Amino acid sequence: MSPVLRRTLIAVAILAGIVSVLGWRFLAAAGYFTSIKQEVAAQCTAIPSPPGPEDIQIDRARGLAFVAASDRRAIMAGETAARGGIYAIDLTAPSDQWSLHPVTATEPADFHPHGIGLYSAEGVRRLFAVNHRASGKQTIEIFDIAADGMLTHFKTVEDPLFISPNDVVAVGPEAFYITNDHGTANKTMAMIDDLLLLRKSNIVYYDGKSARVAGDRLAFANGINVSADGKSLYATEFFGLALHIYTRDPATGALSPRDYTPLGTGLDNIDVEEDGALLIAAHPKITSFIGHAGDPKKLSPSQVIRVELSPSGDGGRAGTIYLNLGEQLSGSSVAAGYRDMMLIGNVFDPKILACKQSKEIRAF
The missing domain is CATH 1.20.5 (Single alpha-helices involved in coiled-coils or other helix-helix interfaces)
Known part of the structure; x- marks a missing residue:
């Protein structure tokens, strides 16, 4: 030789x-090698919705749930997708009468919402939405909310740091954080980053006038939310399989890493309960979710994690309160709690689950 x-x-x-x-x-x-041995059932009813009710925000004071929906399969197929929208559910009605009704503003005309965030303070009520425009532009749309839940467009925010926004949390009338799930807008490079599990995504803070990176080195940053007092910020990693907790300075918006909790599942959006606990929707088998994205006949398990933080905000306990192999709902992306119920949304399918919410945490 x-x-x-x-x-x-x-x-x-x-x-x-x-x-x-x-x-x-x-x-x-x-999660290719993950084996789901037992489901964690819940008493659920399906609510018809437009395709892709990916995120849900609940205005608990008014008993309204806002739902962001967009037909992602049509977009992925390169089709001219119908305009996405925001819908509302009147939670003050009996749960067996819950249904979605449109509250979308007439502008912007190019509207394909992803994550949404609710702001309510000092008489101001606004909804913030990540918008993946068909033109390729990435924007945050801010809407005023009327007493009946109808939306009126207030402002569009753009910035070069909005590279691949996934979720948004509002912290002021015009201030917010977003997660960029990738550090590049190039789809090929983003796929390589995913395959190599590179930590190139980040958290961006917009203070009402300008944007800056507030947190980085995340592996597909996904859901984001803040505590009721605004002093803690929570962010999930989809490929990093972990929850990050930051100490937040409400005056400057600066973030300091405080806690890091691996949860062993592909984490998505975060809901902060009235008691301070977190509900996090998750994808325990990301490979199945990828298959489901391309073929609706391929099921993807859905999971809801409950995280009960310690009084100090550090540590606590976490576990599963809902787990289904995908027959009931595939690709869960959000679980939002309201009293003893929770609404579970998903990335692609035309339905939402309204389930009795259990607080019994089980190991996954």
Whole structure:
């Protein structure tokens, strides 16, 4: 064997080994080897909705749930998708009468909402929405909320730091944080980042006038929310499988990492309950979710995690309160609690689950 051939074979063997290790690492993080032995059931009723009711925000003072929906499969297929929208559910009605009714503002005309955030203080009620415009532009839309829940467009916010916004949480009349789930808008580079589990996503703070990076080195930053007092910020990692807790300075918006909790599942949106607990929707088998994105007949397990923080805000306990293999709902993206009920949304399908909310935490 010639020296050149020997070196070539060694290089090929090393490359194959690296690819195998990276492939195994990605599949392990994406839940390919995860075995779901037992479901955690809940008493649920399906509520018809437009396709893709991905995020839900509850105005508990008024008993209204706001739902952001967009037909993502049509968008992924390159079709000219119908305009997405915001819908409301009157939670003061009996739960068996809950239904969605449109409250979407007439502008912007190019509207495909993703994550949403609610702001309510000092008589101001506004809804913030991530908007993936068909033009490719990424914006945050701010809406005024009328007494009946109808929305009127207030303002569009744009910034070069809004690279790939996923979720938004409002902390002032015009101030908010977003998660960029990728550090690049290039789809090929974003896919490579995902496959290599690179920590290139971040959290951006907009103070009402300008934006800046407030937190970084996240592996697909996803859901984001703040505590009732505004002094803690919570963010999830989809591929990082973890919850991050930051100490927040309400005066400056600065974030300081405080706690990091691996939860072993692909975390999505966060709801902060009235008692301070967190409800986090999750994808325990990300590989199944990827398959479900391409084919609605392929089921993707849905999970809801409840996180009960300690009084200090550090530590606590976490576990599963809902887990289904996908027959009841595939691709859960949000769980929002209202009294003894919770609404579970998803990324693609035309329905929401209204379920009795259990506080019994079970190991996953």
